[in-house]
Amino acid sequence: MEQKILKLGIVGAGGICNGCHLPAYCKMKDVDVIxxxxxxxxxxxxxxxxxxxxxxxxxxxxxxxxxxxxxxxGIEAVDICTPNYLHSIIAVEALNHGLHTFCEKPDAVSVVxxxxxxxxxxxxxxxxxxxxxxxxMALSRYLKKYIADGKMGDIYTxxxxxxxxxxxxxxxxxxxxxxxxxxxxxxxxxxxxxxxxIWLMGNPKPVAVTGCTYSMFGKTQISDSEHSxxxxxxxxxxxxxEDLAMAFIRFENGATLQVECSWASNIEKExxxxxxxxxxAGASWSNHKPLRLYTEDEYGTxxxxxxxxxxxxxxxxxxxxxxxxxxxGGAEPMFVPEQGLNMVKILEAIYKSAECGHEIxx
Ligand SMILES: NC(=O)c1ccc[n+]([C@@H]2O[C@H](COP(=O)([O-])OP(=O)(O)OC[C@H]3O[C@@H](n4cnc5c(N)ncnc54)[C@H](O)[C@@H]3O)[C@@H](O)[C@H]2O)c1
Numbered sequence: 095m096e097q098k099i100l101k102l103g104i105v106g107a108g109g110i111c112n113g114c115h116l117p118a119y120c121k122m123k124d125v126d127v128i129x130x131x132x133x134x135x136x137x138x139x140x141x142x143x144x145x146x147x148x149x150x151x152x153x154x155x156x157x158x159x160x161x162x163x164x165x166x167x168g169i170e171a172v173d174i175c176t177p178n179y180l181h182s183i184i185a186v187e188a189l190n191h192g193l194h195t196f197c198e199k200p201d202a203v204s205v206v207x208x209x210x211x212x213x214x215x216x217x218x219x220x221x222x223x224x225x226x227x228x229x230x231m232a233l234s235r236y237l238k239k240y241i242a243d244g245k246m247g248d249i250y251t252x253x254x255x256x257x258x259x260x261x262x263x264x265x266x267x268x269x270x271x272x273x274x275x276x277x278x279x280x281x282x283x284x285x286x287x288x289x290x291x292i293w294l295m296g297n298p299k300p301v302a303v304t305g306c307t308y309s310m311f312g313k314t315q316i317s318d319s320e321h322s323x324x325x326x327x328x329x330x331x332x333x334x335x336e337d338l339a340m341a342f343i344r345f346e347n348g349a350t351l352q353v354e355c356s357w358a359s360n361i362e363k364e365x366x367x368x369x370x371x372x373x374x375a376g377a378s379w380s381n382h383k384p385l386r387l388y389t390e391d392e393y394g395t396x397x398x399x400x401x402x403x404x405x406x407x408x409x410x411x412x413x414x415x416x417x418x419x420x421x422x423g424g425a426e427p428m429f430v431p432e433q434g435l436n437m438v439k440i441l442e443a444i445y446k447s448a449e450c451g452h453e454i455x456x
Contacts, residue, residue: 098422100194103129103154103163105184106175107137109324110198114227114410115175116141120148121411125418129166131157160184164191171421173414174198177268177325178275182207185222189214194221194421196414200285200441201434203276208438212431223417223427224434228290230412233385236403237294237377240387247373254291254368255354256283260316261364262357263324266331270312278335280307281441283366284355288343289437291351291368294377298345300436304453305444307336311358321357341444353444 102125104111119127127145132138138156146153157163164172164187171194174184182202188195195215201224202208215222228234240246256279263282268274275281292298312333338356345351367380375389387399407415419425443454 097124099123100125100171100418100421101128101168102126102171102173103131103166103169104141104173104175105131105160105163106177106180106198107132107134107141108175108326110410111175112141112144115173115414116145118411118414120145122415122418124422126151127154128152129155129157129163129169131160131163133158161187164188164193170194171196178281179203179268179273181224182211185211186214189218189220189222192218192220194417195223196417197222197224199225199289200276200281201438203281205435205438205442208435212435215431221417221421221427222431222434223413223420223429225410225413226289226293226429227410227413228286229293229428230407230409230416232403232406232408233379233401234290234294235406236401237379237385240377240401241294241296241372244374245389246370246375246377246387249295249349249370249372251350252291252295252368252370253352253354254287256287256366257354257356257359257361258283258321258364259361260358261321262311262337263321264327265322266328266333267326269325270335271332272334275335277441277445278307278309278337278339279355279357280305280336280339280341280353280444282357284339284341284353285437285441287355287366287368288351288353288440289433291370292437293433294368294370295345295349295351297433297436298347298349300343300440300443300456301346302344302453302455303341303440303443303447305339305341305447307340307445307448308338309333309336311337316358336448339444339448341440341447343440 130138130142142154172188174197185195263269337358341353343351369378379385391397420427447454
């Protein structure tokens with residue numbers, strides 16, 4: 095049988111595209127990258143050349159304007175790797191032009207924008223998927239199955255976060271400019287761990303959110319530190335976002351989630367983690383401590399289990415392979431736009447709560 099091949103264009107040829115998306119597409123036999131767009135055209139040209147060299151396929155067309163890529167004859171899908179404020183704008187255009195759309199996280203910078211994306215996907219009938227790379231870690235997929243089999247019982251509370259000791263990306267550039275990023279570590283890092291934890295909890299509906307944000311290090315020496323290579327730095331640029339966010343989320347089913355995210359804070363070391371507590375078992379994972387389950391055995395003895403799941407396409411590559419499988423008709427989507435809208439509702443409510451000083455009902 096002839097293999098189906100998806101003709102795809104990439105918008106935004108910066109850090110994440112070069113680091114994760116392009117290497118994945120170079121390996122995928124059912125994708126042809128036929129176009130690349132970046133307002134810094136030299137980046138689009140370099141990416142197109144790299145793709146042709148690595149795959150032996152024709153060099154993708156290059157564009158400065160994403161509308162030219164969207165209007166290119168034969169194009170079927172677009173992958174958006176631009177700064178955050180452009181995600182929804184480009185996604186809506188792509189969907190309105192009948193293209194399947196994959197987008198980097200965060201889904202959008204406001205609820206209004208996320209609603210437009212969801213509506214455009216529904217109207218077009220095309221697939222809209224947003225990067226959820228943490229769902230594709232081997233441990234995440236293992237734990238999801240463990241939970242689905244009822245082995246943790248009801249998960250009624252959880253904690254998660256991503257805290258950096260020193261790590262403000264692209265100081266002064268788009269990452270630290272609210273109008274372009276939508277916010278600081280909450281929208282940049284928090285979105286990853288909040289999504290993973292809520293997905294493991296079974297995607298309960300959020301109903302109320304309390305949050306607090308702080309901005310302590312933007313104008314200090316420590317802000318220019320590890321991870322500052324992400325995005326483009328700008329001398330004397332803008333820093334009008336938080337560098338730490340704390341939040342508490344309540345869900346319709348009574349479950350709760352505590353969240354902590356920072357780009358800079360005086361802690362021991364970077365910590366990316368989740369912890370789930372269920373009626374039959376608990377689970378924890380961090381970048382320092384592998385997945386561990388806490389339960390009782392049939393003798394009523396407390397036991398810890400250290401699963402060591404491996405294998406399968408992981409992280410960003412796993413998510414992109416899944417997107418292509420869905421579009422080409424081979425898989426049920428693991429992400430639906432409703433989940434993206436709920437995520438943006440949470441993020442926006444945390445910022446609103448931080449501003450007004452009380453809980454926000456969703
Ligand atoms: N999933 C992850 O693990 C992960 C990691 C890093 C970044 N990201 C996300 O990826 C996105 C990009 O981040 P990055 O670190 O690659 O940033 P970056 O600044 O390195 O790259 C963004 C690129 O978009 C280009 N661009 C800007 N405006 C454009 C426009 N109008 N049309 C076409 N191209 C345009 C820029 O010139 C730049 O090359 C962000 O949304 C970020 O949140 C995700």
